[in-house]
Amino acid sequence: MPRAKSVKSTSSRLTLLGRSEARIPASPDEARLETFPNPVRRDYRIHFETDDFTSLCPVTGQADFARIDIDYMPDRLCVESKSLKFYLASYRNERAFNEAVTNRILDDFIKACAPRQAIVTAQFSARGGIALTVRAEYPGQNAREKKVDRDGR
Numbered sequence: 597m598p599r600a601k602s603v604k605s606t607s608s609r610l611t612l613l614g615r616s617e618a619r620i621p622a623s624p625d626e627a628r629l630e631t632f633p634n635p636v637r638r639d640y641r642i643h644f645e646t647d648d649f650t651s652l653c654p655v656t657g658q659a660d661f662a663r664i665d666i667d668y669m670p671d672r673l674c675v676e677s678k679s680l681k682f683y684l685a686s687y688r689n690e691r692a693f694n695e696a697v698t699n700r701i702l703d704d705f706i707k708a709c710a711p712r713q714a715i716v717t718a719q720f721s722a723r724g725g726i727a728l729t730v731r732a733e734y735p736g737q738n739a740r741e742k743k744v745d746r747d748g749r
Contacts, residue, residue, distance in 0.1 A: 618678075620685045624700065627686040629708035630679035634670045639712070642674065643667050649684055649718070654691040661721040662694070666705065668714040675709050694720050698730035706734050 609632070621627040644666040651660050664684060668675075683704070687697060698718040705714055713734065720728040 618682065620682050620688075622686065623690060624683065624686045624704065627683040628679060629683050629704060630676040631673040631709050632676055634672055634674050639669060641667055641669050644675075644677065644680060646681070646684060649687065651687040651694075651697050652689065652691045654693055657691065658723070660694060660697075660723070663719040664701070665717040665719075666701070666714065667717075668705070668709075669712040671710055671712050673709040675705065694718060694728055695730050699732045702732040702734060 609630070645663065647663045649662045649664045651662075652658065653660055666680075684701075690697070692700070698716055701718070702714060702716040705711070705716065711734070715731065715733045717729065717731045720730070
């Protein structure tokens with residue numbers, strides 16, 4: 597197995613880690629998921645979770661609170677956790693439906709690190725007595741290729 601790159605050369609590309617003056621981006625468009633080279637070649641999974649996620653309802657402007665779980669199998673790059681924290685925090689003023697938020701997180705994650713597999717699960721707190729969980733997966737289950745009737749079959 598080849599030697600891993602030195603920590604110094606890898607960390608020089610990271611702009612948030614170890615810098616206390618960093619500020620949370622105003623929106624996901626301004627946020628950046630930072631990556632570093634995967635230090636090993638075997639298949640393994642990484643799990644991120646936070647109960648500290650907030651976005652805004654696009655209709656009422658009320659806060660939507662969620663637990664976000666991200667599970668992925670890295671390929672060549674891994675996502676740095678502080679940049680993920682800042683990225684997720686950038687949604688605090690973002691007006692979007694929960695389904696759109698979850699899928700955007702997955703899309704941005706894929707663009708940043710091109711994982712072999714990734715799943716984003718967002719468990720939104722109950723509003724009006726109904727809780728909502730959205731799960732977005734990469735690669736998908738070929739759902740778009742399968743014709744679904746109006747009754748779901």
